[in-house]
Amino acid sequence: MAKVQGLPARTAALRMLDAVLRRGETLDLAERSAAKGLTPSDRALARAIAGESLRWLRDLDAMIDGATQQILPDDAKPRMVLRMMLAQWLRLDTPPHAVIATGLELLTGGPRRLAHGVFSALVKQGVALPVAPTLPPEVVARWGERAGAIATALAALPPLDLAIKDWSQTEHWVAELGGTSLAPGHVRLARGSAVERLAGFEAGAWWVQDIAASLPARLLGTGEGRRVLDLCAAPGGKTLQLAAAGWQVTAVDKSAKRLDRLVDNLDRTGLSAEVVAADALTWEPGCTYDAILLDAPCTATGTARRHPDVLHRIHAAQIAEMAELQAAILVRAAQWLAPGGMLVYATCSLEPEEGEAQAVQCPLPPAPVTAAELPAGLQPTAEGWVRTDPAMLPDAGGLDGFFIARFRAAG
Template identity: 55%
Template structure:
């Protein structure tokens, strides 16, 4: 990989995130082909084939993991197998830089970044060092991926590292160079260190309650921690989501604490009208509906809106759901408020979706920022005088947050920032001096972390009223 920044010293702590797998406890003999069935596939091969395809889709083609994983794993019948595909691909993506350093230390000449041998070695090492599978299982399950190819090379490099004393990953992963360069420039080294710490662990599961007044009740029933009213953070060992108390009766839905703030801070709707733009999968729509807003939820993705319909039904909430491209959509009349959760690079959700670290580039960020400016400009014409406009992105890029808002304010004198009140935020979060809310990885790190986000609130005035 090309270094876009000075290399940082390697950490010596060998703690890694563990993803134990029952499959990893299989015996060495179970990994071999049955001599009586020459056409039988080695155990676990379909899972590794799917993981390899998934990694190639992300790292070579630049596709979102969640967009392609369903198609790639559709031939796997067991949920556990599909989960292992995701866990293996995520482990490689989280630790890719460090896995490559190990591989390069065991070869006379560095392997090309996109050769199959490197990808398979990443998988083998991730299985051993991250998922904690036995060494013989880690290599035996991936060697069939290079049958008829560089099998001896893969086996040799892995064997060299397996025999080397003290081979381990650092306590925290190293971010990809381009990402680290951008974030260090924008936010400084403390943010960079916090991002790497966040990347080393699974993101906690947050719930938003339909009725915030029942926070204490659901905290007790779910055994979680509440960071503020209407929020529950589940313990790491929680049961499957659909088996938790309150799921069937629609008492809560899954939503990261950062994502919940954009709608929450709008307060009670009192039957006023609001547009939730780019609404799918619907967490903010449900928040607004539960707060008493008359919601029209708009999104271009019909498939994702189906999920929104299902969630509204489970929660016992109502909203007018519209499938439309925002470039074509226009409301019949002005509304009391608009929440624009704009399309963005999504770099803020890297803990749960580490593929964004490899897909997002400066070029993509610039393109997304231009799109956001156009959508914000268009939406601003649909707000009543005295109404509210909320802009939010799950991005850690200032070009998609602060820069967009400064441009908007400069060209829209009828809009002014509404300063976020610190008292309305969880402990650890504070508004900026300008009044908007920038959420970085370190803000709630002591409580398990949070997604990166940017949120700004505006009021529309007449030009005479605007200061």
């Protein structure tokens, strides 16, 4: 029997969904396992199917439940496959006949007939997704009054942001790459650009980094040869920023595998840093630093645009666990700051427990951020902190959710 074209990508997408929803894995981790051996195009398709299924999960489930009287458990294979089929039709513009040809191959017997009947009925009805994804009630409760605006922002896939190594070349790269810029050292491109094929990649002129993720390092300014500690540094975008800004960087992360990617980017860009594989909770630096950047481990709910799995696998227990870890690392990091030195604490989380609550408990005096230090359209909070979310800068394409606070040691 001939192999159905496109089936490997759908099989991988199904495995990703199962790993995220049933086992609580991250979508990135699930992709590495499920998409092993796929061509780049099939891998990208599998990721897109799984990602859109997760982004619109509650809306897809409502459609499925409205088209059948049969009770399908949340983790039932027919429901998983139907989610994927609907996501392909409604979000990836795959023709229904192609959806059926590949989707039904993932099922046998009665489940196949059920999926065929439900999908065909929904196509005949001409169903459509709402303007914004419906968020899980727990997420709405956590995000409060911003939840609706954030949900609307999640409907659109994010653009591609690049951080430029030499800020004086920003205008050159905007013109060369056909992008726009929200700040010096930043270029934004339309989604879908093949990163490795873009001008400047091989030469190491830039690296991929969301504009929000670039803010913490920007708030430390230029290094002029001074020493900075980049804690929890992998995969390394902030390390590259700091090195390019003239800092003498020590980059610490407990994942040696993730540090390999950091080292690769240092090699590609021609930048340098001392790279240390160590746990920030047990590592002892043996010196103090003029600046410390702590981009702490977190639930990463601010990255929901690219990682919609966080909408479904992050709950109160994970948030509490991360908050405890963040507090412990922050207390240790504060002790390693030289007199008068600056510490920036950041998380790519939308949860107050991982942001504002940590800043209040920091033992160092605050060094408030000013509006002049931020891209146009962003404002610091009354406390001098930075809080971004995906609904901000809508006309420019949005940005990830981050919390950032800055402190200065006495001295």
